[in-house]
Amino acid sequence: MIVKPEFYATDxxxxxxxxxxxxxxxEDRHGITSGRIVETEAYLRDDPACHASRGKTARTAVMFGPxxxxxxxxxxxxxxxxxxxxxxxxxxxxxxIRALEPVDGIELMEKRRGTREIRNLCSGPGKLVLxxxxxxxxxxxxxxxxxxxxSAPKKSExxxxxxxxxxxxxxxxxxxxxxxxxxxxxxxYASRPCKVSRAEAKRSVRS
DNA sequence: ATGATGATTAACT
DNA sequence: GTTAATCATCATG
Numbered sequence: 559m560i561v562k563p564e565f566y567a568t569d570x571x572x573x574x575x576x577x578x579x580x581x582x583x584x585e586d587r588h589g590i591t592s593g594r595i596v597e598t599e600a601y602l603r604d605d606p607a608c609h610a611s612r613g614k615t616a617r618t619a620v621m622f623g624p625x626x627x628x629x630x631x632x633x634x635x636x637x638x639x640x641x642x643x644x645x646x647x648x649x650x651x652x653x654x655i656r657a658l659e660p661v662d663g664i665e666l667m668e669k670r671r672g673t674r675e676i677r678n679l680c681s682g683p684g685k686l687v688l689x690x691x692x693x694x695x696x697x698x699x700x701x702x703x704x705x706x707x708x709s710a711p712k713k714s715e716x717x718x719x720x721x722x723x724x725x726x727x728x729x730x731x732x733x734x735x736x737x738x739x740x741x742x743x744x745x746x747y748a749s750r751p752c753k754v755s756r757a758e759a760k761r762s763v764r765s
Numbered sequence: 766a767t768g769a770t771g772a773t774t775a776a777c778t
Numbered sequence: 779g780t781t782a783a784t785c786a787t788c789a790t791g
Contacts, residue, residue, distance in 0.1 A: 635773030
């Protein structure tokens, strides 16, 4: 079942946790690819690490737009990250999808990623964008009516609260301690079980 | 196994 | 000019 737009219109942390187990699907002329979400991060309006925290700009406009749409942006000049816009319209919050467990179109993902190691196809935000063929043109599209969509798991496959591990986010320099990263316990497709982020390491060298 | 580095662009100071 | 929600590759223990 496709996730309805109302699902996204509430508290971003709740949405980030409930997105675990959902299926992200992308269909294009090359075929269909999909994966189960196993790792997410929440970005909140009063959170300095959140692009939208300093107000609406051309880049962050979609974060303030209707919930249930995609926010895709360029990172480090090389990769893109895929987010789901959350909270009511006008509130700039989103959930970063950090890792997927590959489900459909694995062969196509292998081609797009240039590797055959299944654990390396979608185990990171930049990787899953490549594997599913997501591009900047998806910035702003609705995730409940197009080629790029989100589907809820069957009840039997819905992860329980006790399966969710909470840790600090990865790769950020500000608000580095906030417990806003969520992943499925023991899942080998998460970007990493837990580790100090490089940003944190860098910071301790500087001080 | 862990750790450092380069690639490459847009937004922001 | 600097920074950034990253990744692959190369070096070192």
